[in-house]
Amino acid sequence: MTAVLLLLFAAGPSAATPASLPEVETRAAQELRQIFERIGRDAPQLDPALSAAARTLALEALRSSAPAAASPDAGTVAEALSAAGAWEPRPRVWIIRATPLEAGLAAFRRRTDLALEPASHAGLALVGDVDRGVLALVLAERKAELRGFPRRLKLPGVHELCGELRPPLAKPEVYVTLPAGHVEKVGSRAAPGGFCAPLPLRSAGRYAVEVVGTGPGGPEVAALFSLEVGERAAVASSPPPAEPATVAAARAAILGRINALRAADGIGSLAADVRLDAVAQAYAERMANEHFFAHIAPDGSSIDQRLRAVGFVYRAAGENLGLSGSGPMAAHLGVEESPGHRGNLLAAGFTLLGIGIAQETLGGQTRTLVVEVLASPDVRSGDPLGDAYRRIAEQRAQLGLPELTRSSQLEVVAVEQARLALDGGDPRSDEMLAPERLYHRVSQSLHGVESTSADLFIADDLSQLPRSRGVADAHKDLVGVGAVRGDAGPGGRDRYWVVVIYAGRH
Numbered sequence: 001m002t003a004v005l006l007l008l009f010a011a012g013p014s015a016a017t018p019a020s021l022p023e024v025e026t027r028a029a030q031e032l033r034q035i036f037e038r039i040g041r042d043a044p045q046l047d048p049a050l051s052a053a054a055r056t057l058a059l060e061a062l063r064s065s066a067p068a069a070a071s072p073d074a075g076t077v078a079e080a081l082s083a084a085g086a087w088e089p090r091p092r093v094w095i096i097r098a099t100p101l102e103a104g105l106a107a108f109r110r111r112t113d114l115a116l117e118p119a120s121h122a123g124l125a126l127v128g129d130v131d132r133g134v135l136a137l138v139l140a141e142r143k144a145e146l147r148g149f150p151r152r153l154k155l156p157g158v159h160e161l162c163g164e165l166r167p168p169l170a171k172p173e174v175y176v177t178l179p180a181g182h183v184e185k186v187g188s189r190a191a192p193g194g195f196c197a198p199l200p201l202r203s204a205g206r207y208a209v210e211v212v213g214t215g216p217g218g219p220e221v222a223a224l225f226s227l228e229v230g231e232r233a234a235v236a237s238s239p240p241p242a243e244p245a246t247v248a249a250a251r252a253a254i255l256g257r258i259n260a261l262r263a264a265d266g267i268g269s270l271a272a273d274v275r276l277d278a279v280a281q282a283y284a285e286r287m288a289n290e291h292f293f294a295h296i297a298p299d300g301s302s303i304d305q306r307l308r309a310v311g312f313v314y315r316a317a318g319e320n321l322g323l324s325g326s327g328p329m330a331a332h333l334g335v336e337e338s339p340g341h342r343g344n345l346l347a348a349g350f351t352l353l354g355i356g357i358a359q360e361t362l363g364g365q366t367r368t369l370v371v372e373v374l375a376s377p378d379v380r381s382g383d384p385l386g387d388a389y390r391r392i393a394e395q396r397a398q399l400g401l402p403e404l405t406r407s408s409q410l411e412v413v414a415v416e417q418a419r420l421a422l423d424g425g426d427p428r429s430d431e432m433l434a435p436e437r438l439y440h441r442v443s444q445s446l447h448g449v450e451s452t453s454a455d456l457f458i459a460d461d462l463s464q465l466p467r468s469r470g471v472a473d474a475h476k477d478l479v480g481v482g483a484v485r486g487d488a489g490p491g492g493r494d495r496y497w498v499v500v501i502y503a504g505r506h
Helices: 021-038 048-063 066-070 076-083 101-110 247-264 274-290 303-309 328-337 339-345 384-398 408-424 435-445
Strands: 004-011 092-099 121-128 133-140 144-146 157-165 170-177 183-186 189-191 194-201 205-215 218-229 314-324 352-362 365-377 449-459 478-488 492-505
Touching: 021 101, 021 121, 021 133, 048 076, 048 092, 048 121, 048 133, 076 218, 092 101, 101 121, 101 133, 144 205, 144 218, 157 170, 157 205, 170 194, 170 339, 183 194, 183 339, 194 205, 205 339, 247 328, 247 339, 247 352, 247 365, 274 303, 274 352, 274 365, 303 314, 303 365, 314 328, 314 339, 328 339, 328 365, 339 365, 384 478, 384 492, 408 435, 408 449, 408 478, 408 492, 435 449, 435 492
Parallel strands: 004 092
Antiparallel strands: 092 133, 121 133, 144 157, 157 194, 170 183, 170 205, 189 194, 205 218, 314 365, 352 365, 449 492, 478 492
């Protein structure tokens, strides 16, 4: 995610008795606490890692400029946080260049926007001298606690990341962007005090690691950091892309970047869709007007409901949210840096893209919100059973097995079982499709059967039917598919309940 960046400059007359750097830094910390307490918020806790990152940013601002130090496009903030051992996905950064030093403290004291949003942790650093200094402040609302994890590793391997999500977030999911740009979801296990996940750092290069939790607002990035394995590779710096002047130009630029990523990964391009643009734009404007940033709106609606409300029928859908104080391209670059969001961008199943862009003003500062809606339309054919059989034939061919014979007798049984599952609203097939019961039912209508097996699925599109266990059984030579469509239980609305039965004859 992209930091909200505020770049400040202060100048004033020289102080009669200049304070030392440590004195000013101590007074700035006291001022920060008072700013929060004055409006009834808990003051953030000073954090060593965030303070180390703040010092890196302050030194960069002293060497070059505040914009160079705090540019989200150049990745300076994210790099400083990762190198310092921090993991905050959405830090808020203020950089004050002051001549003399006391003028910077006075400018800091006058800020009325530091505590507009809650912050649990802070980093504060001041560098320079009494005549010319830089004060850097990093604020963050911490969503997770991670145990110490090195940001530079000499040798590749699998290394375990452990941590704990802060309530109300739960259900940790871990994603890793590999050096080649691919995204891998890592399974996690419960551990004392939280979770642990083995990170697949199997080759030299740069990795991005993300922990996602689910809360009242839906999925949320709780932690994000980068690390390097092996020797640091020289990376040619390139200027950040210019911010487009119009929404239409921004949509075209973002679509171009996404399709370039997909092409590099050997994945087909996304096409712009005006219906998805409208859904994304409406949600971006709603977040800006109501001042929230989440996949689930305050009324509980999600991307699924937003698409259904406009009659968009889809097989799969995903949503990315970006936020930046610089513009839509900077917000999208933050999306690219998030492994979970990048996984959406590189999902081969998506074919269409809609983009929404809105601006929000909070505390006198303007920031840009970007919503990216990715989807695959429902293109069900007029022959869903034929789609299912063609899918099974493709799967058999991929396994190097002979094509199965379609059996009308097995279809009758499969339809019966699918109807029972739908009527019962229970996709669990253990009892209905128990081997003994299934064999008895099939053998009543199909003589010479030696063995049977079956699987039950709930699907939107039978041409994308998942692989059954039985499809890989070389001893089976018959197949029957039964599909009924309806609304029930956990299956959702207007979906196929599908039973696939395989049989082997003497």
